[in-house]
Amino acid sequence: MSKQQATIKDIARKLRISVSTVSRALRNLHDVNPETRKNVLELAKQLNYEPNYIAQSLINKKTRIIGVIVPVIASSVFSRILAGMNDAAQKHGYQLMICQSNENAEHEAELIRQLASFKIDGLLVSVSGQTKHEEAFDLLKQKEIPVVFFDRVLPNIEAPKVIVDEFQSAFTAVEHLINCGHKRIAHLGGPPHLSICKDRLNGYLAALKKYKVPVNKKLILSCENFEDDALKNIQRLFSQKPFPDAVFAINDASAIILIKYLNKKGIKIPEEVAVIGFNNDHISEIIEPALTTIMLPCADIGHIAVDILVRRINDPNQLPQTVTLHSNLIIRDSSQ
Amino acid sequence: MSKQQATIKDIARKLRISVSTVSRALRNLHDVNPETRKNVLELAKQLNYEPNYIAQSLINKKTRIIGVIVPVIASSVFSRILAGMNDAAQKHGYQLMICQSNENAEHEAELIRQLASFKIDGLLVSVSGQTKHEEAFDLLKQKEIPVVFFDRVLPNIEAPKVIVDEFQSAFTAVEHLINCGHKRIAHLGGPPHLSICKDRLNGYLAALKKYKVPVNKKLILSCENFEDDALKNIQRLFSQKPFPDAVFAINDASAIILIKYLNKKGIKIPEEVAVIGFNNDHISEIIEPALTTIMLPCADIGHIAVDILVRRINDPNQLPQTVTLHSNLIIRDSSQ
DNA sequence: TTGTATGCGTTATCAG
């Protein structure tokens, strides 16, 4: 923190008026002599005065800081969501305090405590892949810090959520595979306790059911750490006979690992195995064959989450709403 | 900010002791009765007491907040650097206030003012592609807020910097192309006033000079907005005859656009045109042909920038140092 | 070992 910073006291002393008058003049309150105000504003400018948000926060009980916890910062989805949040927060006059949990539930809980100590006005959270309980979030309720969950949410927590219609997205993806004539469709899933993963699995199952494609449990795999576990699950999947003739992967990163695996094995995509991903990472349009995938509205997720949180900060009695955004199926060469 | 939060006053009242004793007990200072401390800590836990950083900041004149300004959050390089910064900041007990300038110099200046009002303890900046003056940073000097520049820095500013040896990186890249037998080597550059772009251009020129390859100005292009301008420059480049037989691109994103252009035109890589990128984006190992590129130590940049800044926060008299990190040439199929 | 008083920079409530 700077030491040479001018305060309203300095202005008051030099102008031989009281600090309260200075405070009023600076904030353009009604009951202050135009001349006095002029003098104050001039001196303030000259001294390069800037209000101390910290001191204001102590009184207002508002910091204009929004905390954000994401599992990882360096991911295409989360970095795009964060960018959207940043722009939206700017519009509302808030700053973001961004942290990553590194997919670690304990660290996530610690971050919540830290951010609470910073007296953030509200928190935006996308839970780690390892977060199974909602205990960690009780602290926020108790401290009356409004929270909005986004993207990865806990199913049983009562709070506003901004999510993508994962069920419908997965359904659409698998329906597309079925329409392309595939029957033995595998699902390379994610951590099963995460709602996004559950929902995608259910969308997958619903599509199979609708089109009367029998469910084969051997074709349903869970990667506890997303793409980090993908390869070993892929190997297991393709050690079976007969092969699946299509794979719906939990994300593009896993799908790409699969494509490289199939390319290496000389298995033709999409003729022998069709592949569909999730996220529309930049890579997906570049890989050979280009990856059919689901495009998420990342920037919108960020904007809307911030908008809802700000509304909640200003009116804590808002009922928790869940905003469900739609995704787009992007059909490329890996599926047809 | 929460309203129901317990304060040291509450603890003091309930325990019928003074706030100063509570304050001391909570911070484990020496001169406090073990029994008293035990009572305080117990009640604190029971009331779910957490110190109010805001109030502490007002006294300590330290917020334990580090501001960060990057041109864009959703980029592979910057998001990885931010992730590194986050982990390093956590270790030092700081939180990050992250903003993006969206490559806009005016917005960057505005962000500096905003962060200054938040009384950040220090600032980490990677300048926007449009930042030509250093005026905006004078405010920080005046307010004695330490700054560390990273990755994209202004050449003439006296401040600590954490950069990659861009000259050497580019030299190595072009030397590699020359060693592969290429003679008409083009450079698809970035905004020319950015130091990283100047340095890469100079590295390119130095390599040509060392190996007595004649410089052809028609083969040197500048993309004012990096990959956003790449395509039109690529088209200009390949409207010339004879073609360049190799291209050193300013980043992987531009190199990928080039590869797709060449693939579409049926120009063989690397036989007819070799391509080399910069950044080692995830894509570079996935595209066909896999892209030879320069790998930046992103996480290290983040860690080291934070370390230096924290050192400077604690001792403002530190001389400004420039830490230059080395990159690695990753040779893949696009060059040989 | 503990309590009192004061202050950090600002705003709010009064009284004048």
Add this chain to the structure above:
DNA sequence: CTGATAACGCATACAA
């Protein structure tokens, strides 16, 4: 229209 004073939550010199 202006000023004195208390308060926000905490830390600290000093006194006890």
